[in-house]
Amino acid sequence: MALNVTLRMFRYRPDQSARYDMFKVTVPDAANVLDAIEQAWAQHDRALMFRHACHHASCGTCAVRVNGREVLPCIVPVKKYLDGDKPLTIEPLKNFSLVGDLVVDVANFFQKQAASGLVITRPTENKLEGKPIAYDQGLDPASVETVPFNRFENCIECGICLSACPTMAASVKFFGPASLAALERELDKTTDPQRRARLLELADDEQGVWRCHSAWECTETCPQNVRPAEAIMALRRRIFAQRFGFGK
Amino acid sequence: MKLSLPENQKLRFLRWFDFRSWRVGMLAYILNRVTAIGLVVYLYLHLVVLSILTGGPTQWDPFVALARSPFFLALDVILLAGILIHGLNGVRVTLTGVGVGVGAQKTLFAALMLVGAVLLLAGAWKIFMG
Numbered sequence: 001m002a003l004n005v006t007l008r009m010f011r012y013r014p015d016q017s018a019r020y021d022m023f024k025v026t027v028p029d030a031a032n033v034l035d036a037i038e039q040a041w042a043q044h045d046r047a048l049m050f051r052h053a054c055h056h057a058s059c060g061t062c063a064v065r066v067n068g069r070e071v072l073p074c075i076v077p078v079k080k081y082l083d084g085d086k087p088l089t090i091e092p093l094k095n096f097s098l099v100g101d102l103v104v105d106v107a108n109f110f111q112k113q114a115a116s117g118l119v120i121t122r123p124t125e126n127k128l129e130g131k132p133i134a135y136d137q138g139l140d141p142a143s144v145e146t147v148p149f150n151r152f153e154n155c156i157e158c159g160i161c162l163s164a165c166p167t168m169a170a171s172v173k174f175f176g177p178a179s180l181a182a183l184e185r186e187l188d189k190t191t192d193p194q195r196r197a198r199l200l201e202l203a204d205d206e207q208g209v210w211r212c213h214s215a216w217e218c219t220e221t222c223p224q225n226v227r228p229a230e231a232i233m234a235l236r237r238r239i240f241a242q243r244f245g246f247g248k
Numbered sequence: 249m250k251l252s253l254p255e256n257q258k259l260r261f262l263r264w265f266d267f268r269s270w271r272v273g274m275l276a277y278i279l280n281r282v283t284a285i286g287l288v289v290y291l292y293l294h295l296v297v298l299s300i301l302t303g304g305p306t307q308w309d310p311f312v313a314l315a316r317s318p319f320f321l322a323l324d325v326i327l328l329a330g331i332l333i334h335g336l337n338g339v340r341v342t343l344t345g346v347g348v349g350v351g352a353q354k355t356l357f358a359a360l361m362l363v364g365a366v367l368l369l370a371g372a373w374k375i376f377m378g
């Protein structure tokens with residue numbers, strides 16, 4: 001069975017004022033929202049800007065808002081949103097600069113991720129932080145300091161948590177849920193006191209964990225169960241313990 | 249088509265108040281901010297009203313009459329609502345901030361707001377009938 005669906009698509013170009021365009025598309029019964037967006041592009045407007053790559057929630061590239069809520073459109077079925085003739089509103093993530101249509105500029109976010117020290121490598125890379133990786137080495141707890149983790153992170157850097165975070169909406173300088181969660185992961189990966197001190201200093205920055213106002217939207221929306229809010233709370237406890245000498 | 253709130257750069261300062269995708273945490277966040285602003289405004293309003301008394305002893309009776317007028321009593325109930333929402337939500341933020349109730353923050357919020365609602369009803373009764 002095919003589904004007929006109307007997409008109410010956010011359209012924007014830097015030199016034009018923004019608008020919403022309506023696209024009627026027909027997609028298979030099992031289609032996900034990304035399939036519908038691709039249909040709109042293929043059948044109606046080849047100038048439609050959107051990003052995607054893997055189609056299975058591992059690249060984090062395609063994140064948008066559907067009916068106001070942040071999702072990875074590659075894994076949410078169109079059917080979930082069907083409500084009579086009501087169109088599906090597709091908009092870009094919030095709290096990022098707009099590039100065009102559904103595409104936002106993620107450079108600022110990635111810079112923060114890099115600052116957090118969370119290095120994600122792909123299997124084609126044979127070095128991490130300058131050290132060679134042997135893929136058959138497995139995870140030997142004794143070698144945790146010499147053999148870096150290779151892509152053991154749940155975070156796919158989709159930016160959904162930044163879009164959902166009201167503190168981020170108030171200030172783009174906020175280090176942000178994903179990057180703070182990355183800091184917490186990095187702290188788990190090292191026992192080097194200097195590195196730990198550096199990471200905690202970053203978390204303790206005025207744009208760090210203390211700016212979080214506990215809306216918990218990051219944990220609520222994260223498609224990968226990274227639970228950034230919990231990581232922020234854990235970082236606070238670490239900083240507290242360090243300040244007051246509880247020795248964590 | 250006219251743009252909605254978050255994309256409109258002129259309304260950027262209001263982006264934290266974008267309630268279109270309300271979830272419990274977002275609701276708690278917005279309530280906390282709105283009540284905080286309300287309590288600060290109230291503080292100044294309170295000082296302005298108190299300044300009536302600088303007019304000397306003759307101002308006492310009119311001041312009391314004003315403070316007991318239904319309008320001011322209603323303001324007292326609103327003030328109480330602001331204090332309860334902000335204070336109890338603050339309890340949630342503090343508890344989760346130190347790691348207590350982290351997995352149950354939505355339930356915690358709902359339970360605290362329920363306590364707040366009961367206290368507000370009791371307070372409103374006392375303000376108007378007491």
Ligand code: SF4
Pocket residue numbers: 060154155156157158159160161162177178181221222223224225226227228
């Ligand atoms: S923490 Fe979750 S929501 Fe945030 S960027 Fe990573 S995967 Fe996406």
